[in-house]
Amino acid sequence: MQDMPKILLTSVFGPFGVDDAYGRKENIMELFHNQVTREQGLFSLRFQHQSFGLYLIADNLQADTTVLDFPSQKRFIQEIKKGYDYIGISFITPNFTKAKRMAALVREHAPEAKLVLGGHGTAIPDVEDLIEHDHICQGEGVSFFRKLLGENPCRPISHPIMPSSINQHIMGIPMPNRSAVLMTGVGCVNACRFCSTSHFFNREYTAFFGSGKQIFEFCQRAEREKGYTEFFVMDENFLKNRQRAEELVDEMEKSGKSYRFAIFSSAETVREMGVDFVSRLGVTFLWLGMEGRRSESDYEKNRGVKFPELVAELRSAGVVVLGSVILVTEQHDKQTIHDEIDFALDVGPDFIQFMQLGPLPTTKLYKSYKIRGLLREDVPYEEWHGQHQLWFRHPHFTPEESEVYLRNAFRRAWDELGSSLLRLFETSLFGYLATRDATNPLLVARNEYLKESCLKYYPGLKVIIRFAHNEKERLYAKEVFARYEEAFGPLTSVSKALYWGALILAAVEKIRMATIGNLRQPRTFVTRIAYTSARDEATAPSVLDIEGLPWTGGLSTKSGEA
Ligand code: B12
Ligand code: SF4
Structure with missing residues (x-):
């Protein structure tokens, strides 16, 4: 075999969720807190996701590959100086400027490396002329990278075993993933x-x-x-x-x-x-x-x-x-x-x-908006994220108004429906009660799972009662709590101790949010995935036509903090 290429795959650099030359404060690296429970204060669900696509590509190449996730610019520069043959950057539309900056840094600090762009940001019109690169992947990345390296793109897919989320917190309580x-x-x-x-x-x-x-x-x-x-x-x-x-x-x-x-x-x-x-x-x-x-x-x-x-x-x-x-x-x-x-x-x-x-x-x-001349070309890509100003002309809303309406919609949902966390606790109870008499083994297992979940949530309900953001939510939480009591009996002494622990953590979180701020940055992950020939042994149809693919299993990644 020829010398194995050395590959680096990276996400864009942080900090995230701040207004600076490269990004906007709305683009925080959290799914729910960004676009679902963002207005639910203490009850917002907090967690982050690693850049899954990069780990998938890395696990499927005949090469030693490093995945650098959430680097700082400094950490990125340090890494690209390590003599990589290929450096792949993944970016989405609002991270256009970050990707452009990183590509320039690669040319400056790693001029020998072949620069590959991938991810949804590559759909930006004329991106080929806007960001330095040698190769660009506008679509599925595993088959693309395999072809690029002259590998057989038809080999089976190997899937990394990695957590779905990291840095999970609910009401200030760290939760294991x-x-x-x-x-x-x-x-x-x-x-x-x-x-x-x-x-x-x-x-x-x-x-x-x-x-x-x-x-x-x-x-x-x-x-x-x-x-x-x-x-x-x-x-x-x-x-x-x-x-x-x-x-x-x-x-x-x-x-x-x-x-x-x-x-x-x-x-x-x-x-x-x-x-x-x-x-x-x-x-x-x-x-x-x-x-x-x-x-x-x-x-x-x-x-x-x-x-x-x-x-x-x-x-x-x-x-x-x-x-x-x-x-x-x-x-x-x-x-x-x-x-x-x-x-x-x-x-x-x-x-x-x-x-x-x-x-x-x-x-x-x-x-269709482009043809009709409705796009606002003056809005930079950093703003193309759907949480702040519109990047098209709307007959009835100014960009500023649209943001206010969005925020108010989230707030109304919280005011009127109560927090999502409380509703989730209620849904789990519904599911537990609905499967109590089930005989199908899958439903019996579901019932056991839901019971275990409910017992975990039970003390949390008291924390919601304590910190409810309005009277409607407090009454709703009390009512759900009563139904829990009916289903599971009173809180045990262990659950009561958990409640007091949770209450303290929630109180600290409330103070933290009000004083220090509410932004959580993901830490930097560096994952080095060593190549092993075990991944090449079976043959399979192309991933672009993968139905019925004989799947042989793959390697798990080992992550470590940088
Ligand atoms: C998880 C996720 C996140 C996570 C972040 C994960 C991370 N580490 O970056 C969170 C929740 C924080 C997030 C936030 C946002 N996200 Co998001 N997110 C997703 C989601 C749900 C999954 C991504 C994923 O893992 N997909 C699975 C993998 C296998 O697919 P993939 O990433 O596309 O990768 C494949 C190819 O694209 C390609 N590829 C990708 N990268 C590279 C790199 C190279 C070198 C190569 C060769 C190939 C390649 O190969 C991969 C395998 O085929 C997608 C929707 C989706 N279903 O994909 C939206 C999505 C990517 N997000 C999107 C958006 C807009 C945002 C936000 C702006 C949300 C908002 N409105 O506020 C913020 C921005 C945050 C920020 N500062 O960057 C959009 C992007 C749209 C676009 N055209 O750019 C998507 C597509 C959702 C949508 N609207 O449809 N997001
Ligand atoms: S095309 Fe429609 S149904 Fe399919 S993922 Fe997108 S929004 Fe959902």
């Missing part, structure tokens, strides 16, 4: 007009796991090697591949071994598979694109879907639902936008994501 990420594929065929991920992957789905059996085997390995039994499934529309999901349930039924999954799926697929199937599959969390009250007519996937009924049914089966809704669309003016928020509140999922309409490159929405 119990779930692993599971990347079953990228892209979605539905091609909703605004959807970046569908359009970026050419409105096609690329499966990394061709069958339910392969997924099940991965789960078993993740449990064997690192004790994971819960998985955050990175797949835009997991249930869309019906056969694969059914095979997974079959495997679990046959073996008597079940796992828990958090998934993203469209309403059409949930309806088609049914809530009973979703329960047996072990889904405990579902991200559902409700989009809006005109959803039925605007989106094929939501045709005929009655969201209030669907969400109520899911919640009563113990599925925590995050419903996302788009604000500041063409139909919205200063009156009708309230109807949209009313719609979201009436549906009443556990979590609501409000996002401003945002025409991102490659989407149908972007193309």
